[in-house]
Amino acid sequence: MSARSGGCMCGAVRFTARDVPAQAGACHCEMCRRWTGSALIGVTVPLENVTWEDETHLGRIQSSDWAERGFCTRCGSGMFFRVTMESAYSGDLELPIGVFDEADGFEMTNEIYIDVKPDSFAYEGQAGRKLMTRAECHAKFGVLAEQTD
Structure with a gap:
């Protein structure tokens, strides 16, 4: 784990994250795909470490009954996903790896909504990666299973 800095496309929103893990994951749910234009490939960092x-x-939108997404109000760059329920x-931020100034060094270890x-x-390199379906995600996340994605 290490400290990493990052920001939005226009530079209006900047952050430093401490103890950033090297393990990243991809979410393929419909909402993440619409938000990012692809899959959300991100890394989980405790809120207090950012x-x-x-x-x-830094704008926020309550994107579902249980989560919010942060974005730059000037350029629209997606900055984080956070469970609010x-x-x-709850509490951790999922930071897209593309917002880090240095996006190398992450290993994709899981994919959800596969x-x-x-x-x-x-x-590449799917061997050994944990894969979870929508039903498996809903079972694991319990309280979120009754909500929409």
């Missing part, structure tokens, strides 16, 4: 330089242009998964992944998406 320091925003200036939140003036009280659960074991059963709704478009057939045109393919990633």
Whole structure:
């Protein structure tokens, strides 16, 4: 784990994240695909480990009953996903690896909603990667299973 800095496309939103793990994952749910234009490939960092330089242009949208997404209000870059509903998964930020200044060094260790992944998406090195279907995600995340994706 290490510290990494990053920001949006126009530079209005900047952050530093401490103890960033090297393990990344991909989410193929319909909402993440619409938000990113592809899969969300991100890394989970505790909220308290992320320091925003200036939140003036950091917008938030409650994207479902249980989660919000952060974005730059100037350029629209997606900055984070966060579960807001009280659960074991609330509080952490899922930071897209593309917002880091240095996006090398991450290893994709899991993919979720694999059963709704478009057939045109393919990633190298799938051996050993944990794959979860929509039903498996809903079972694991419990409280979120009753909500829409």
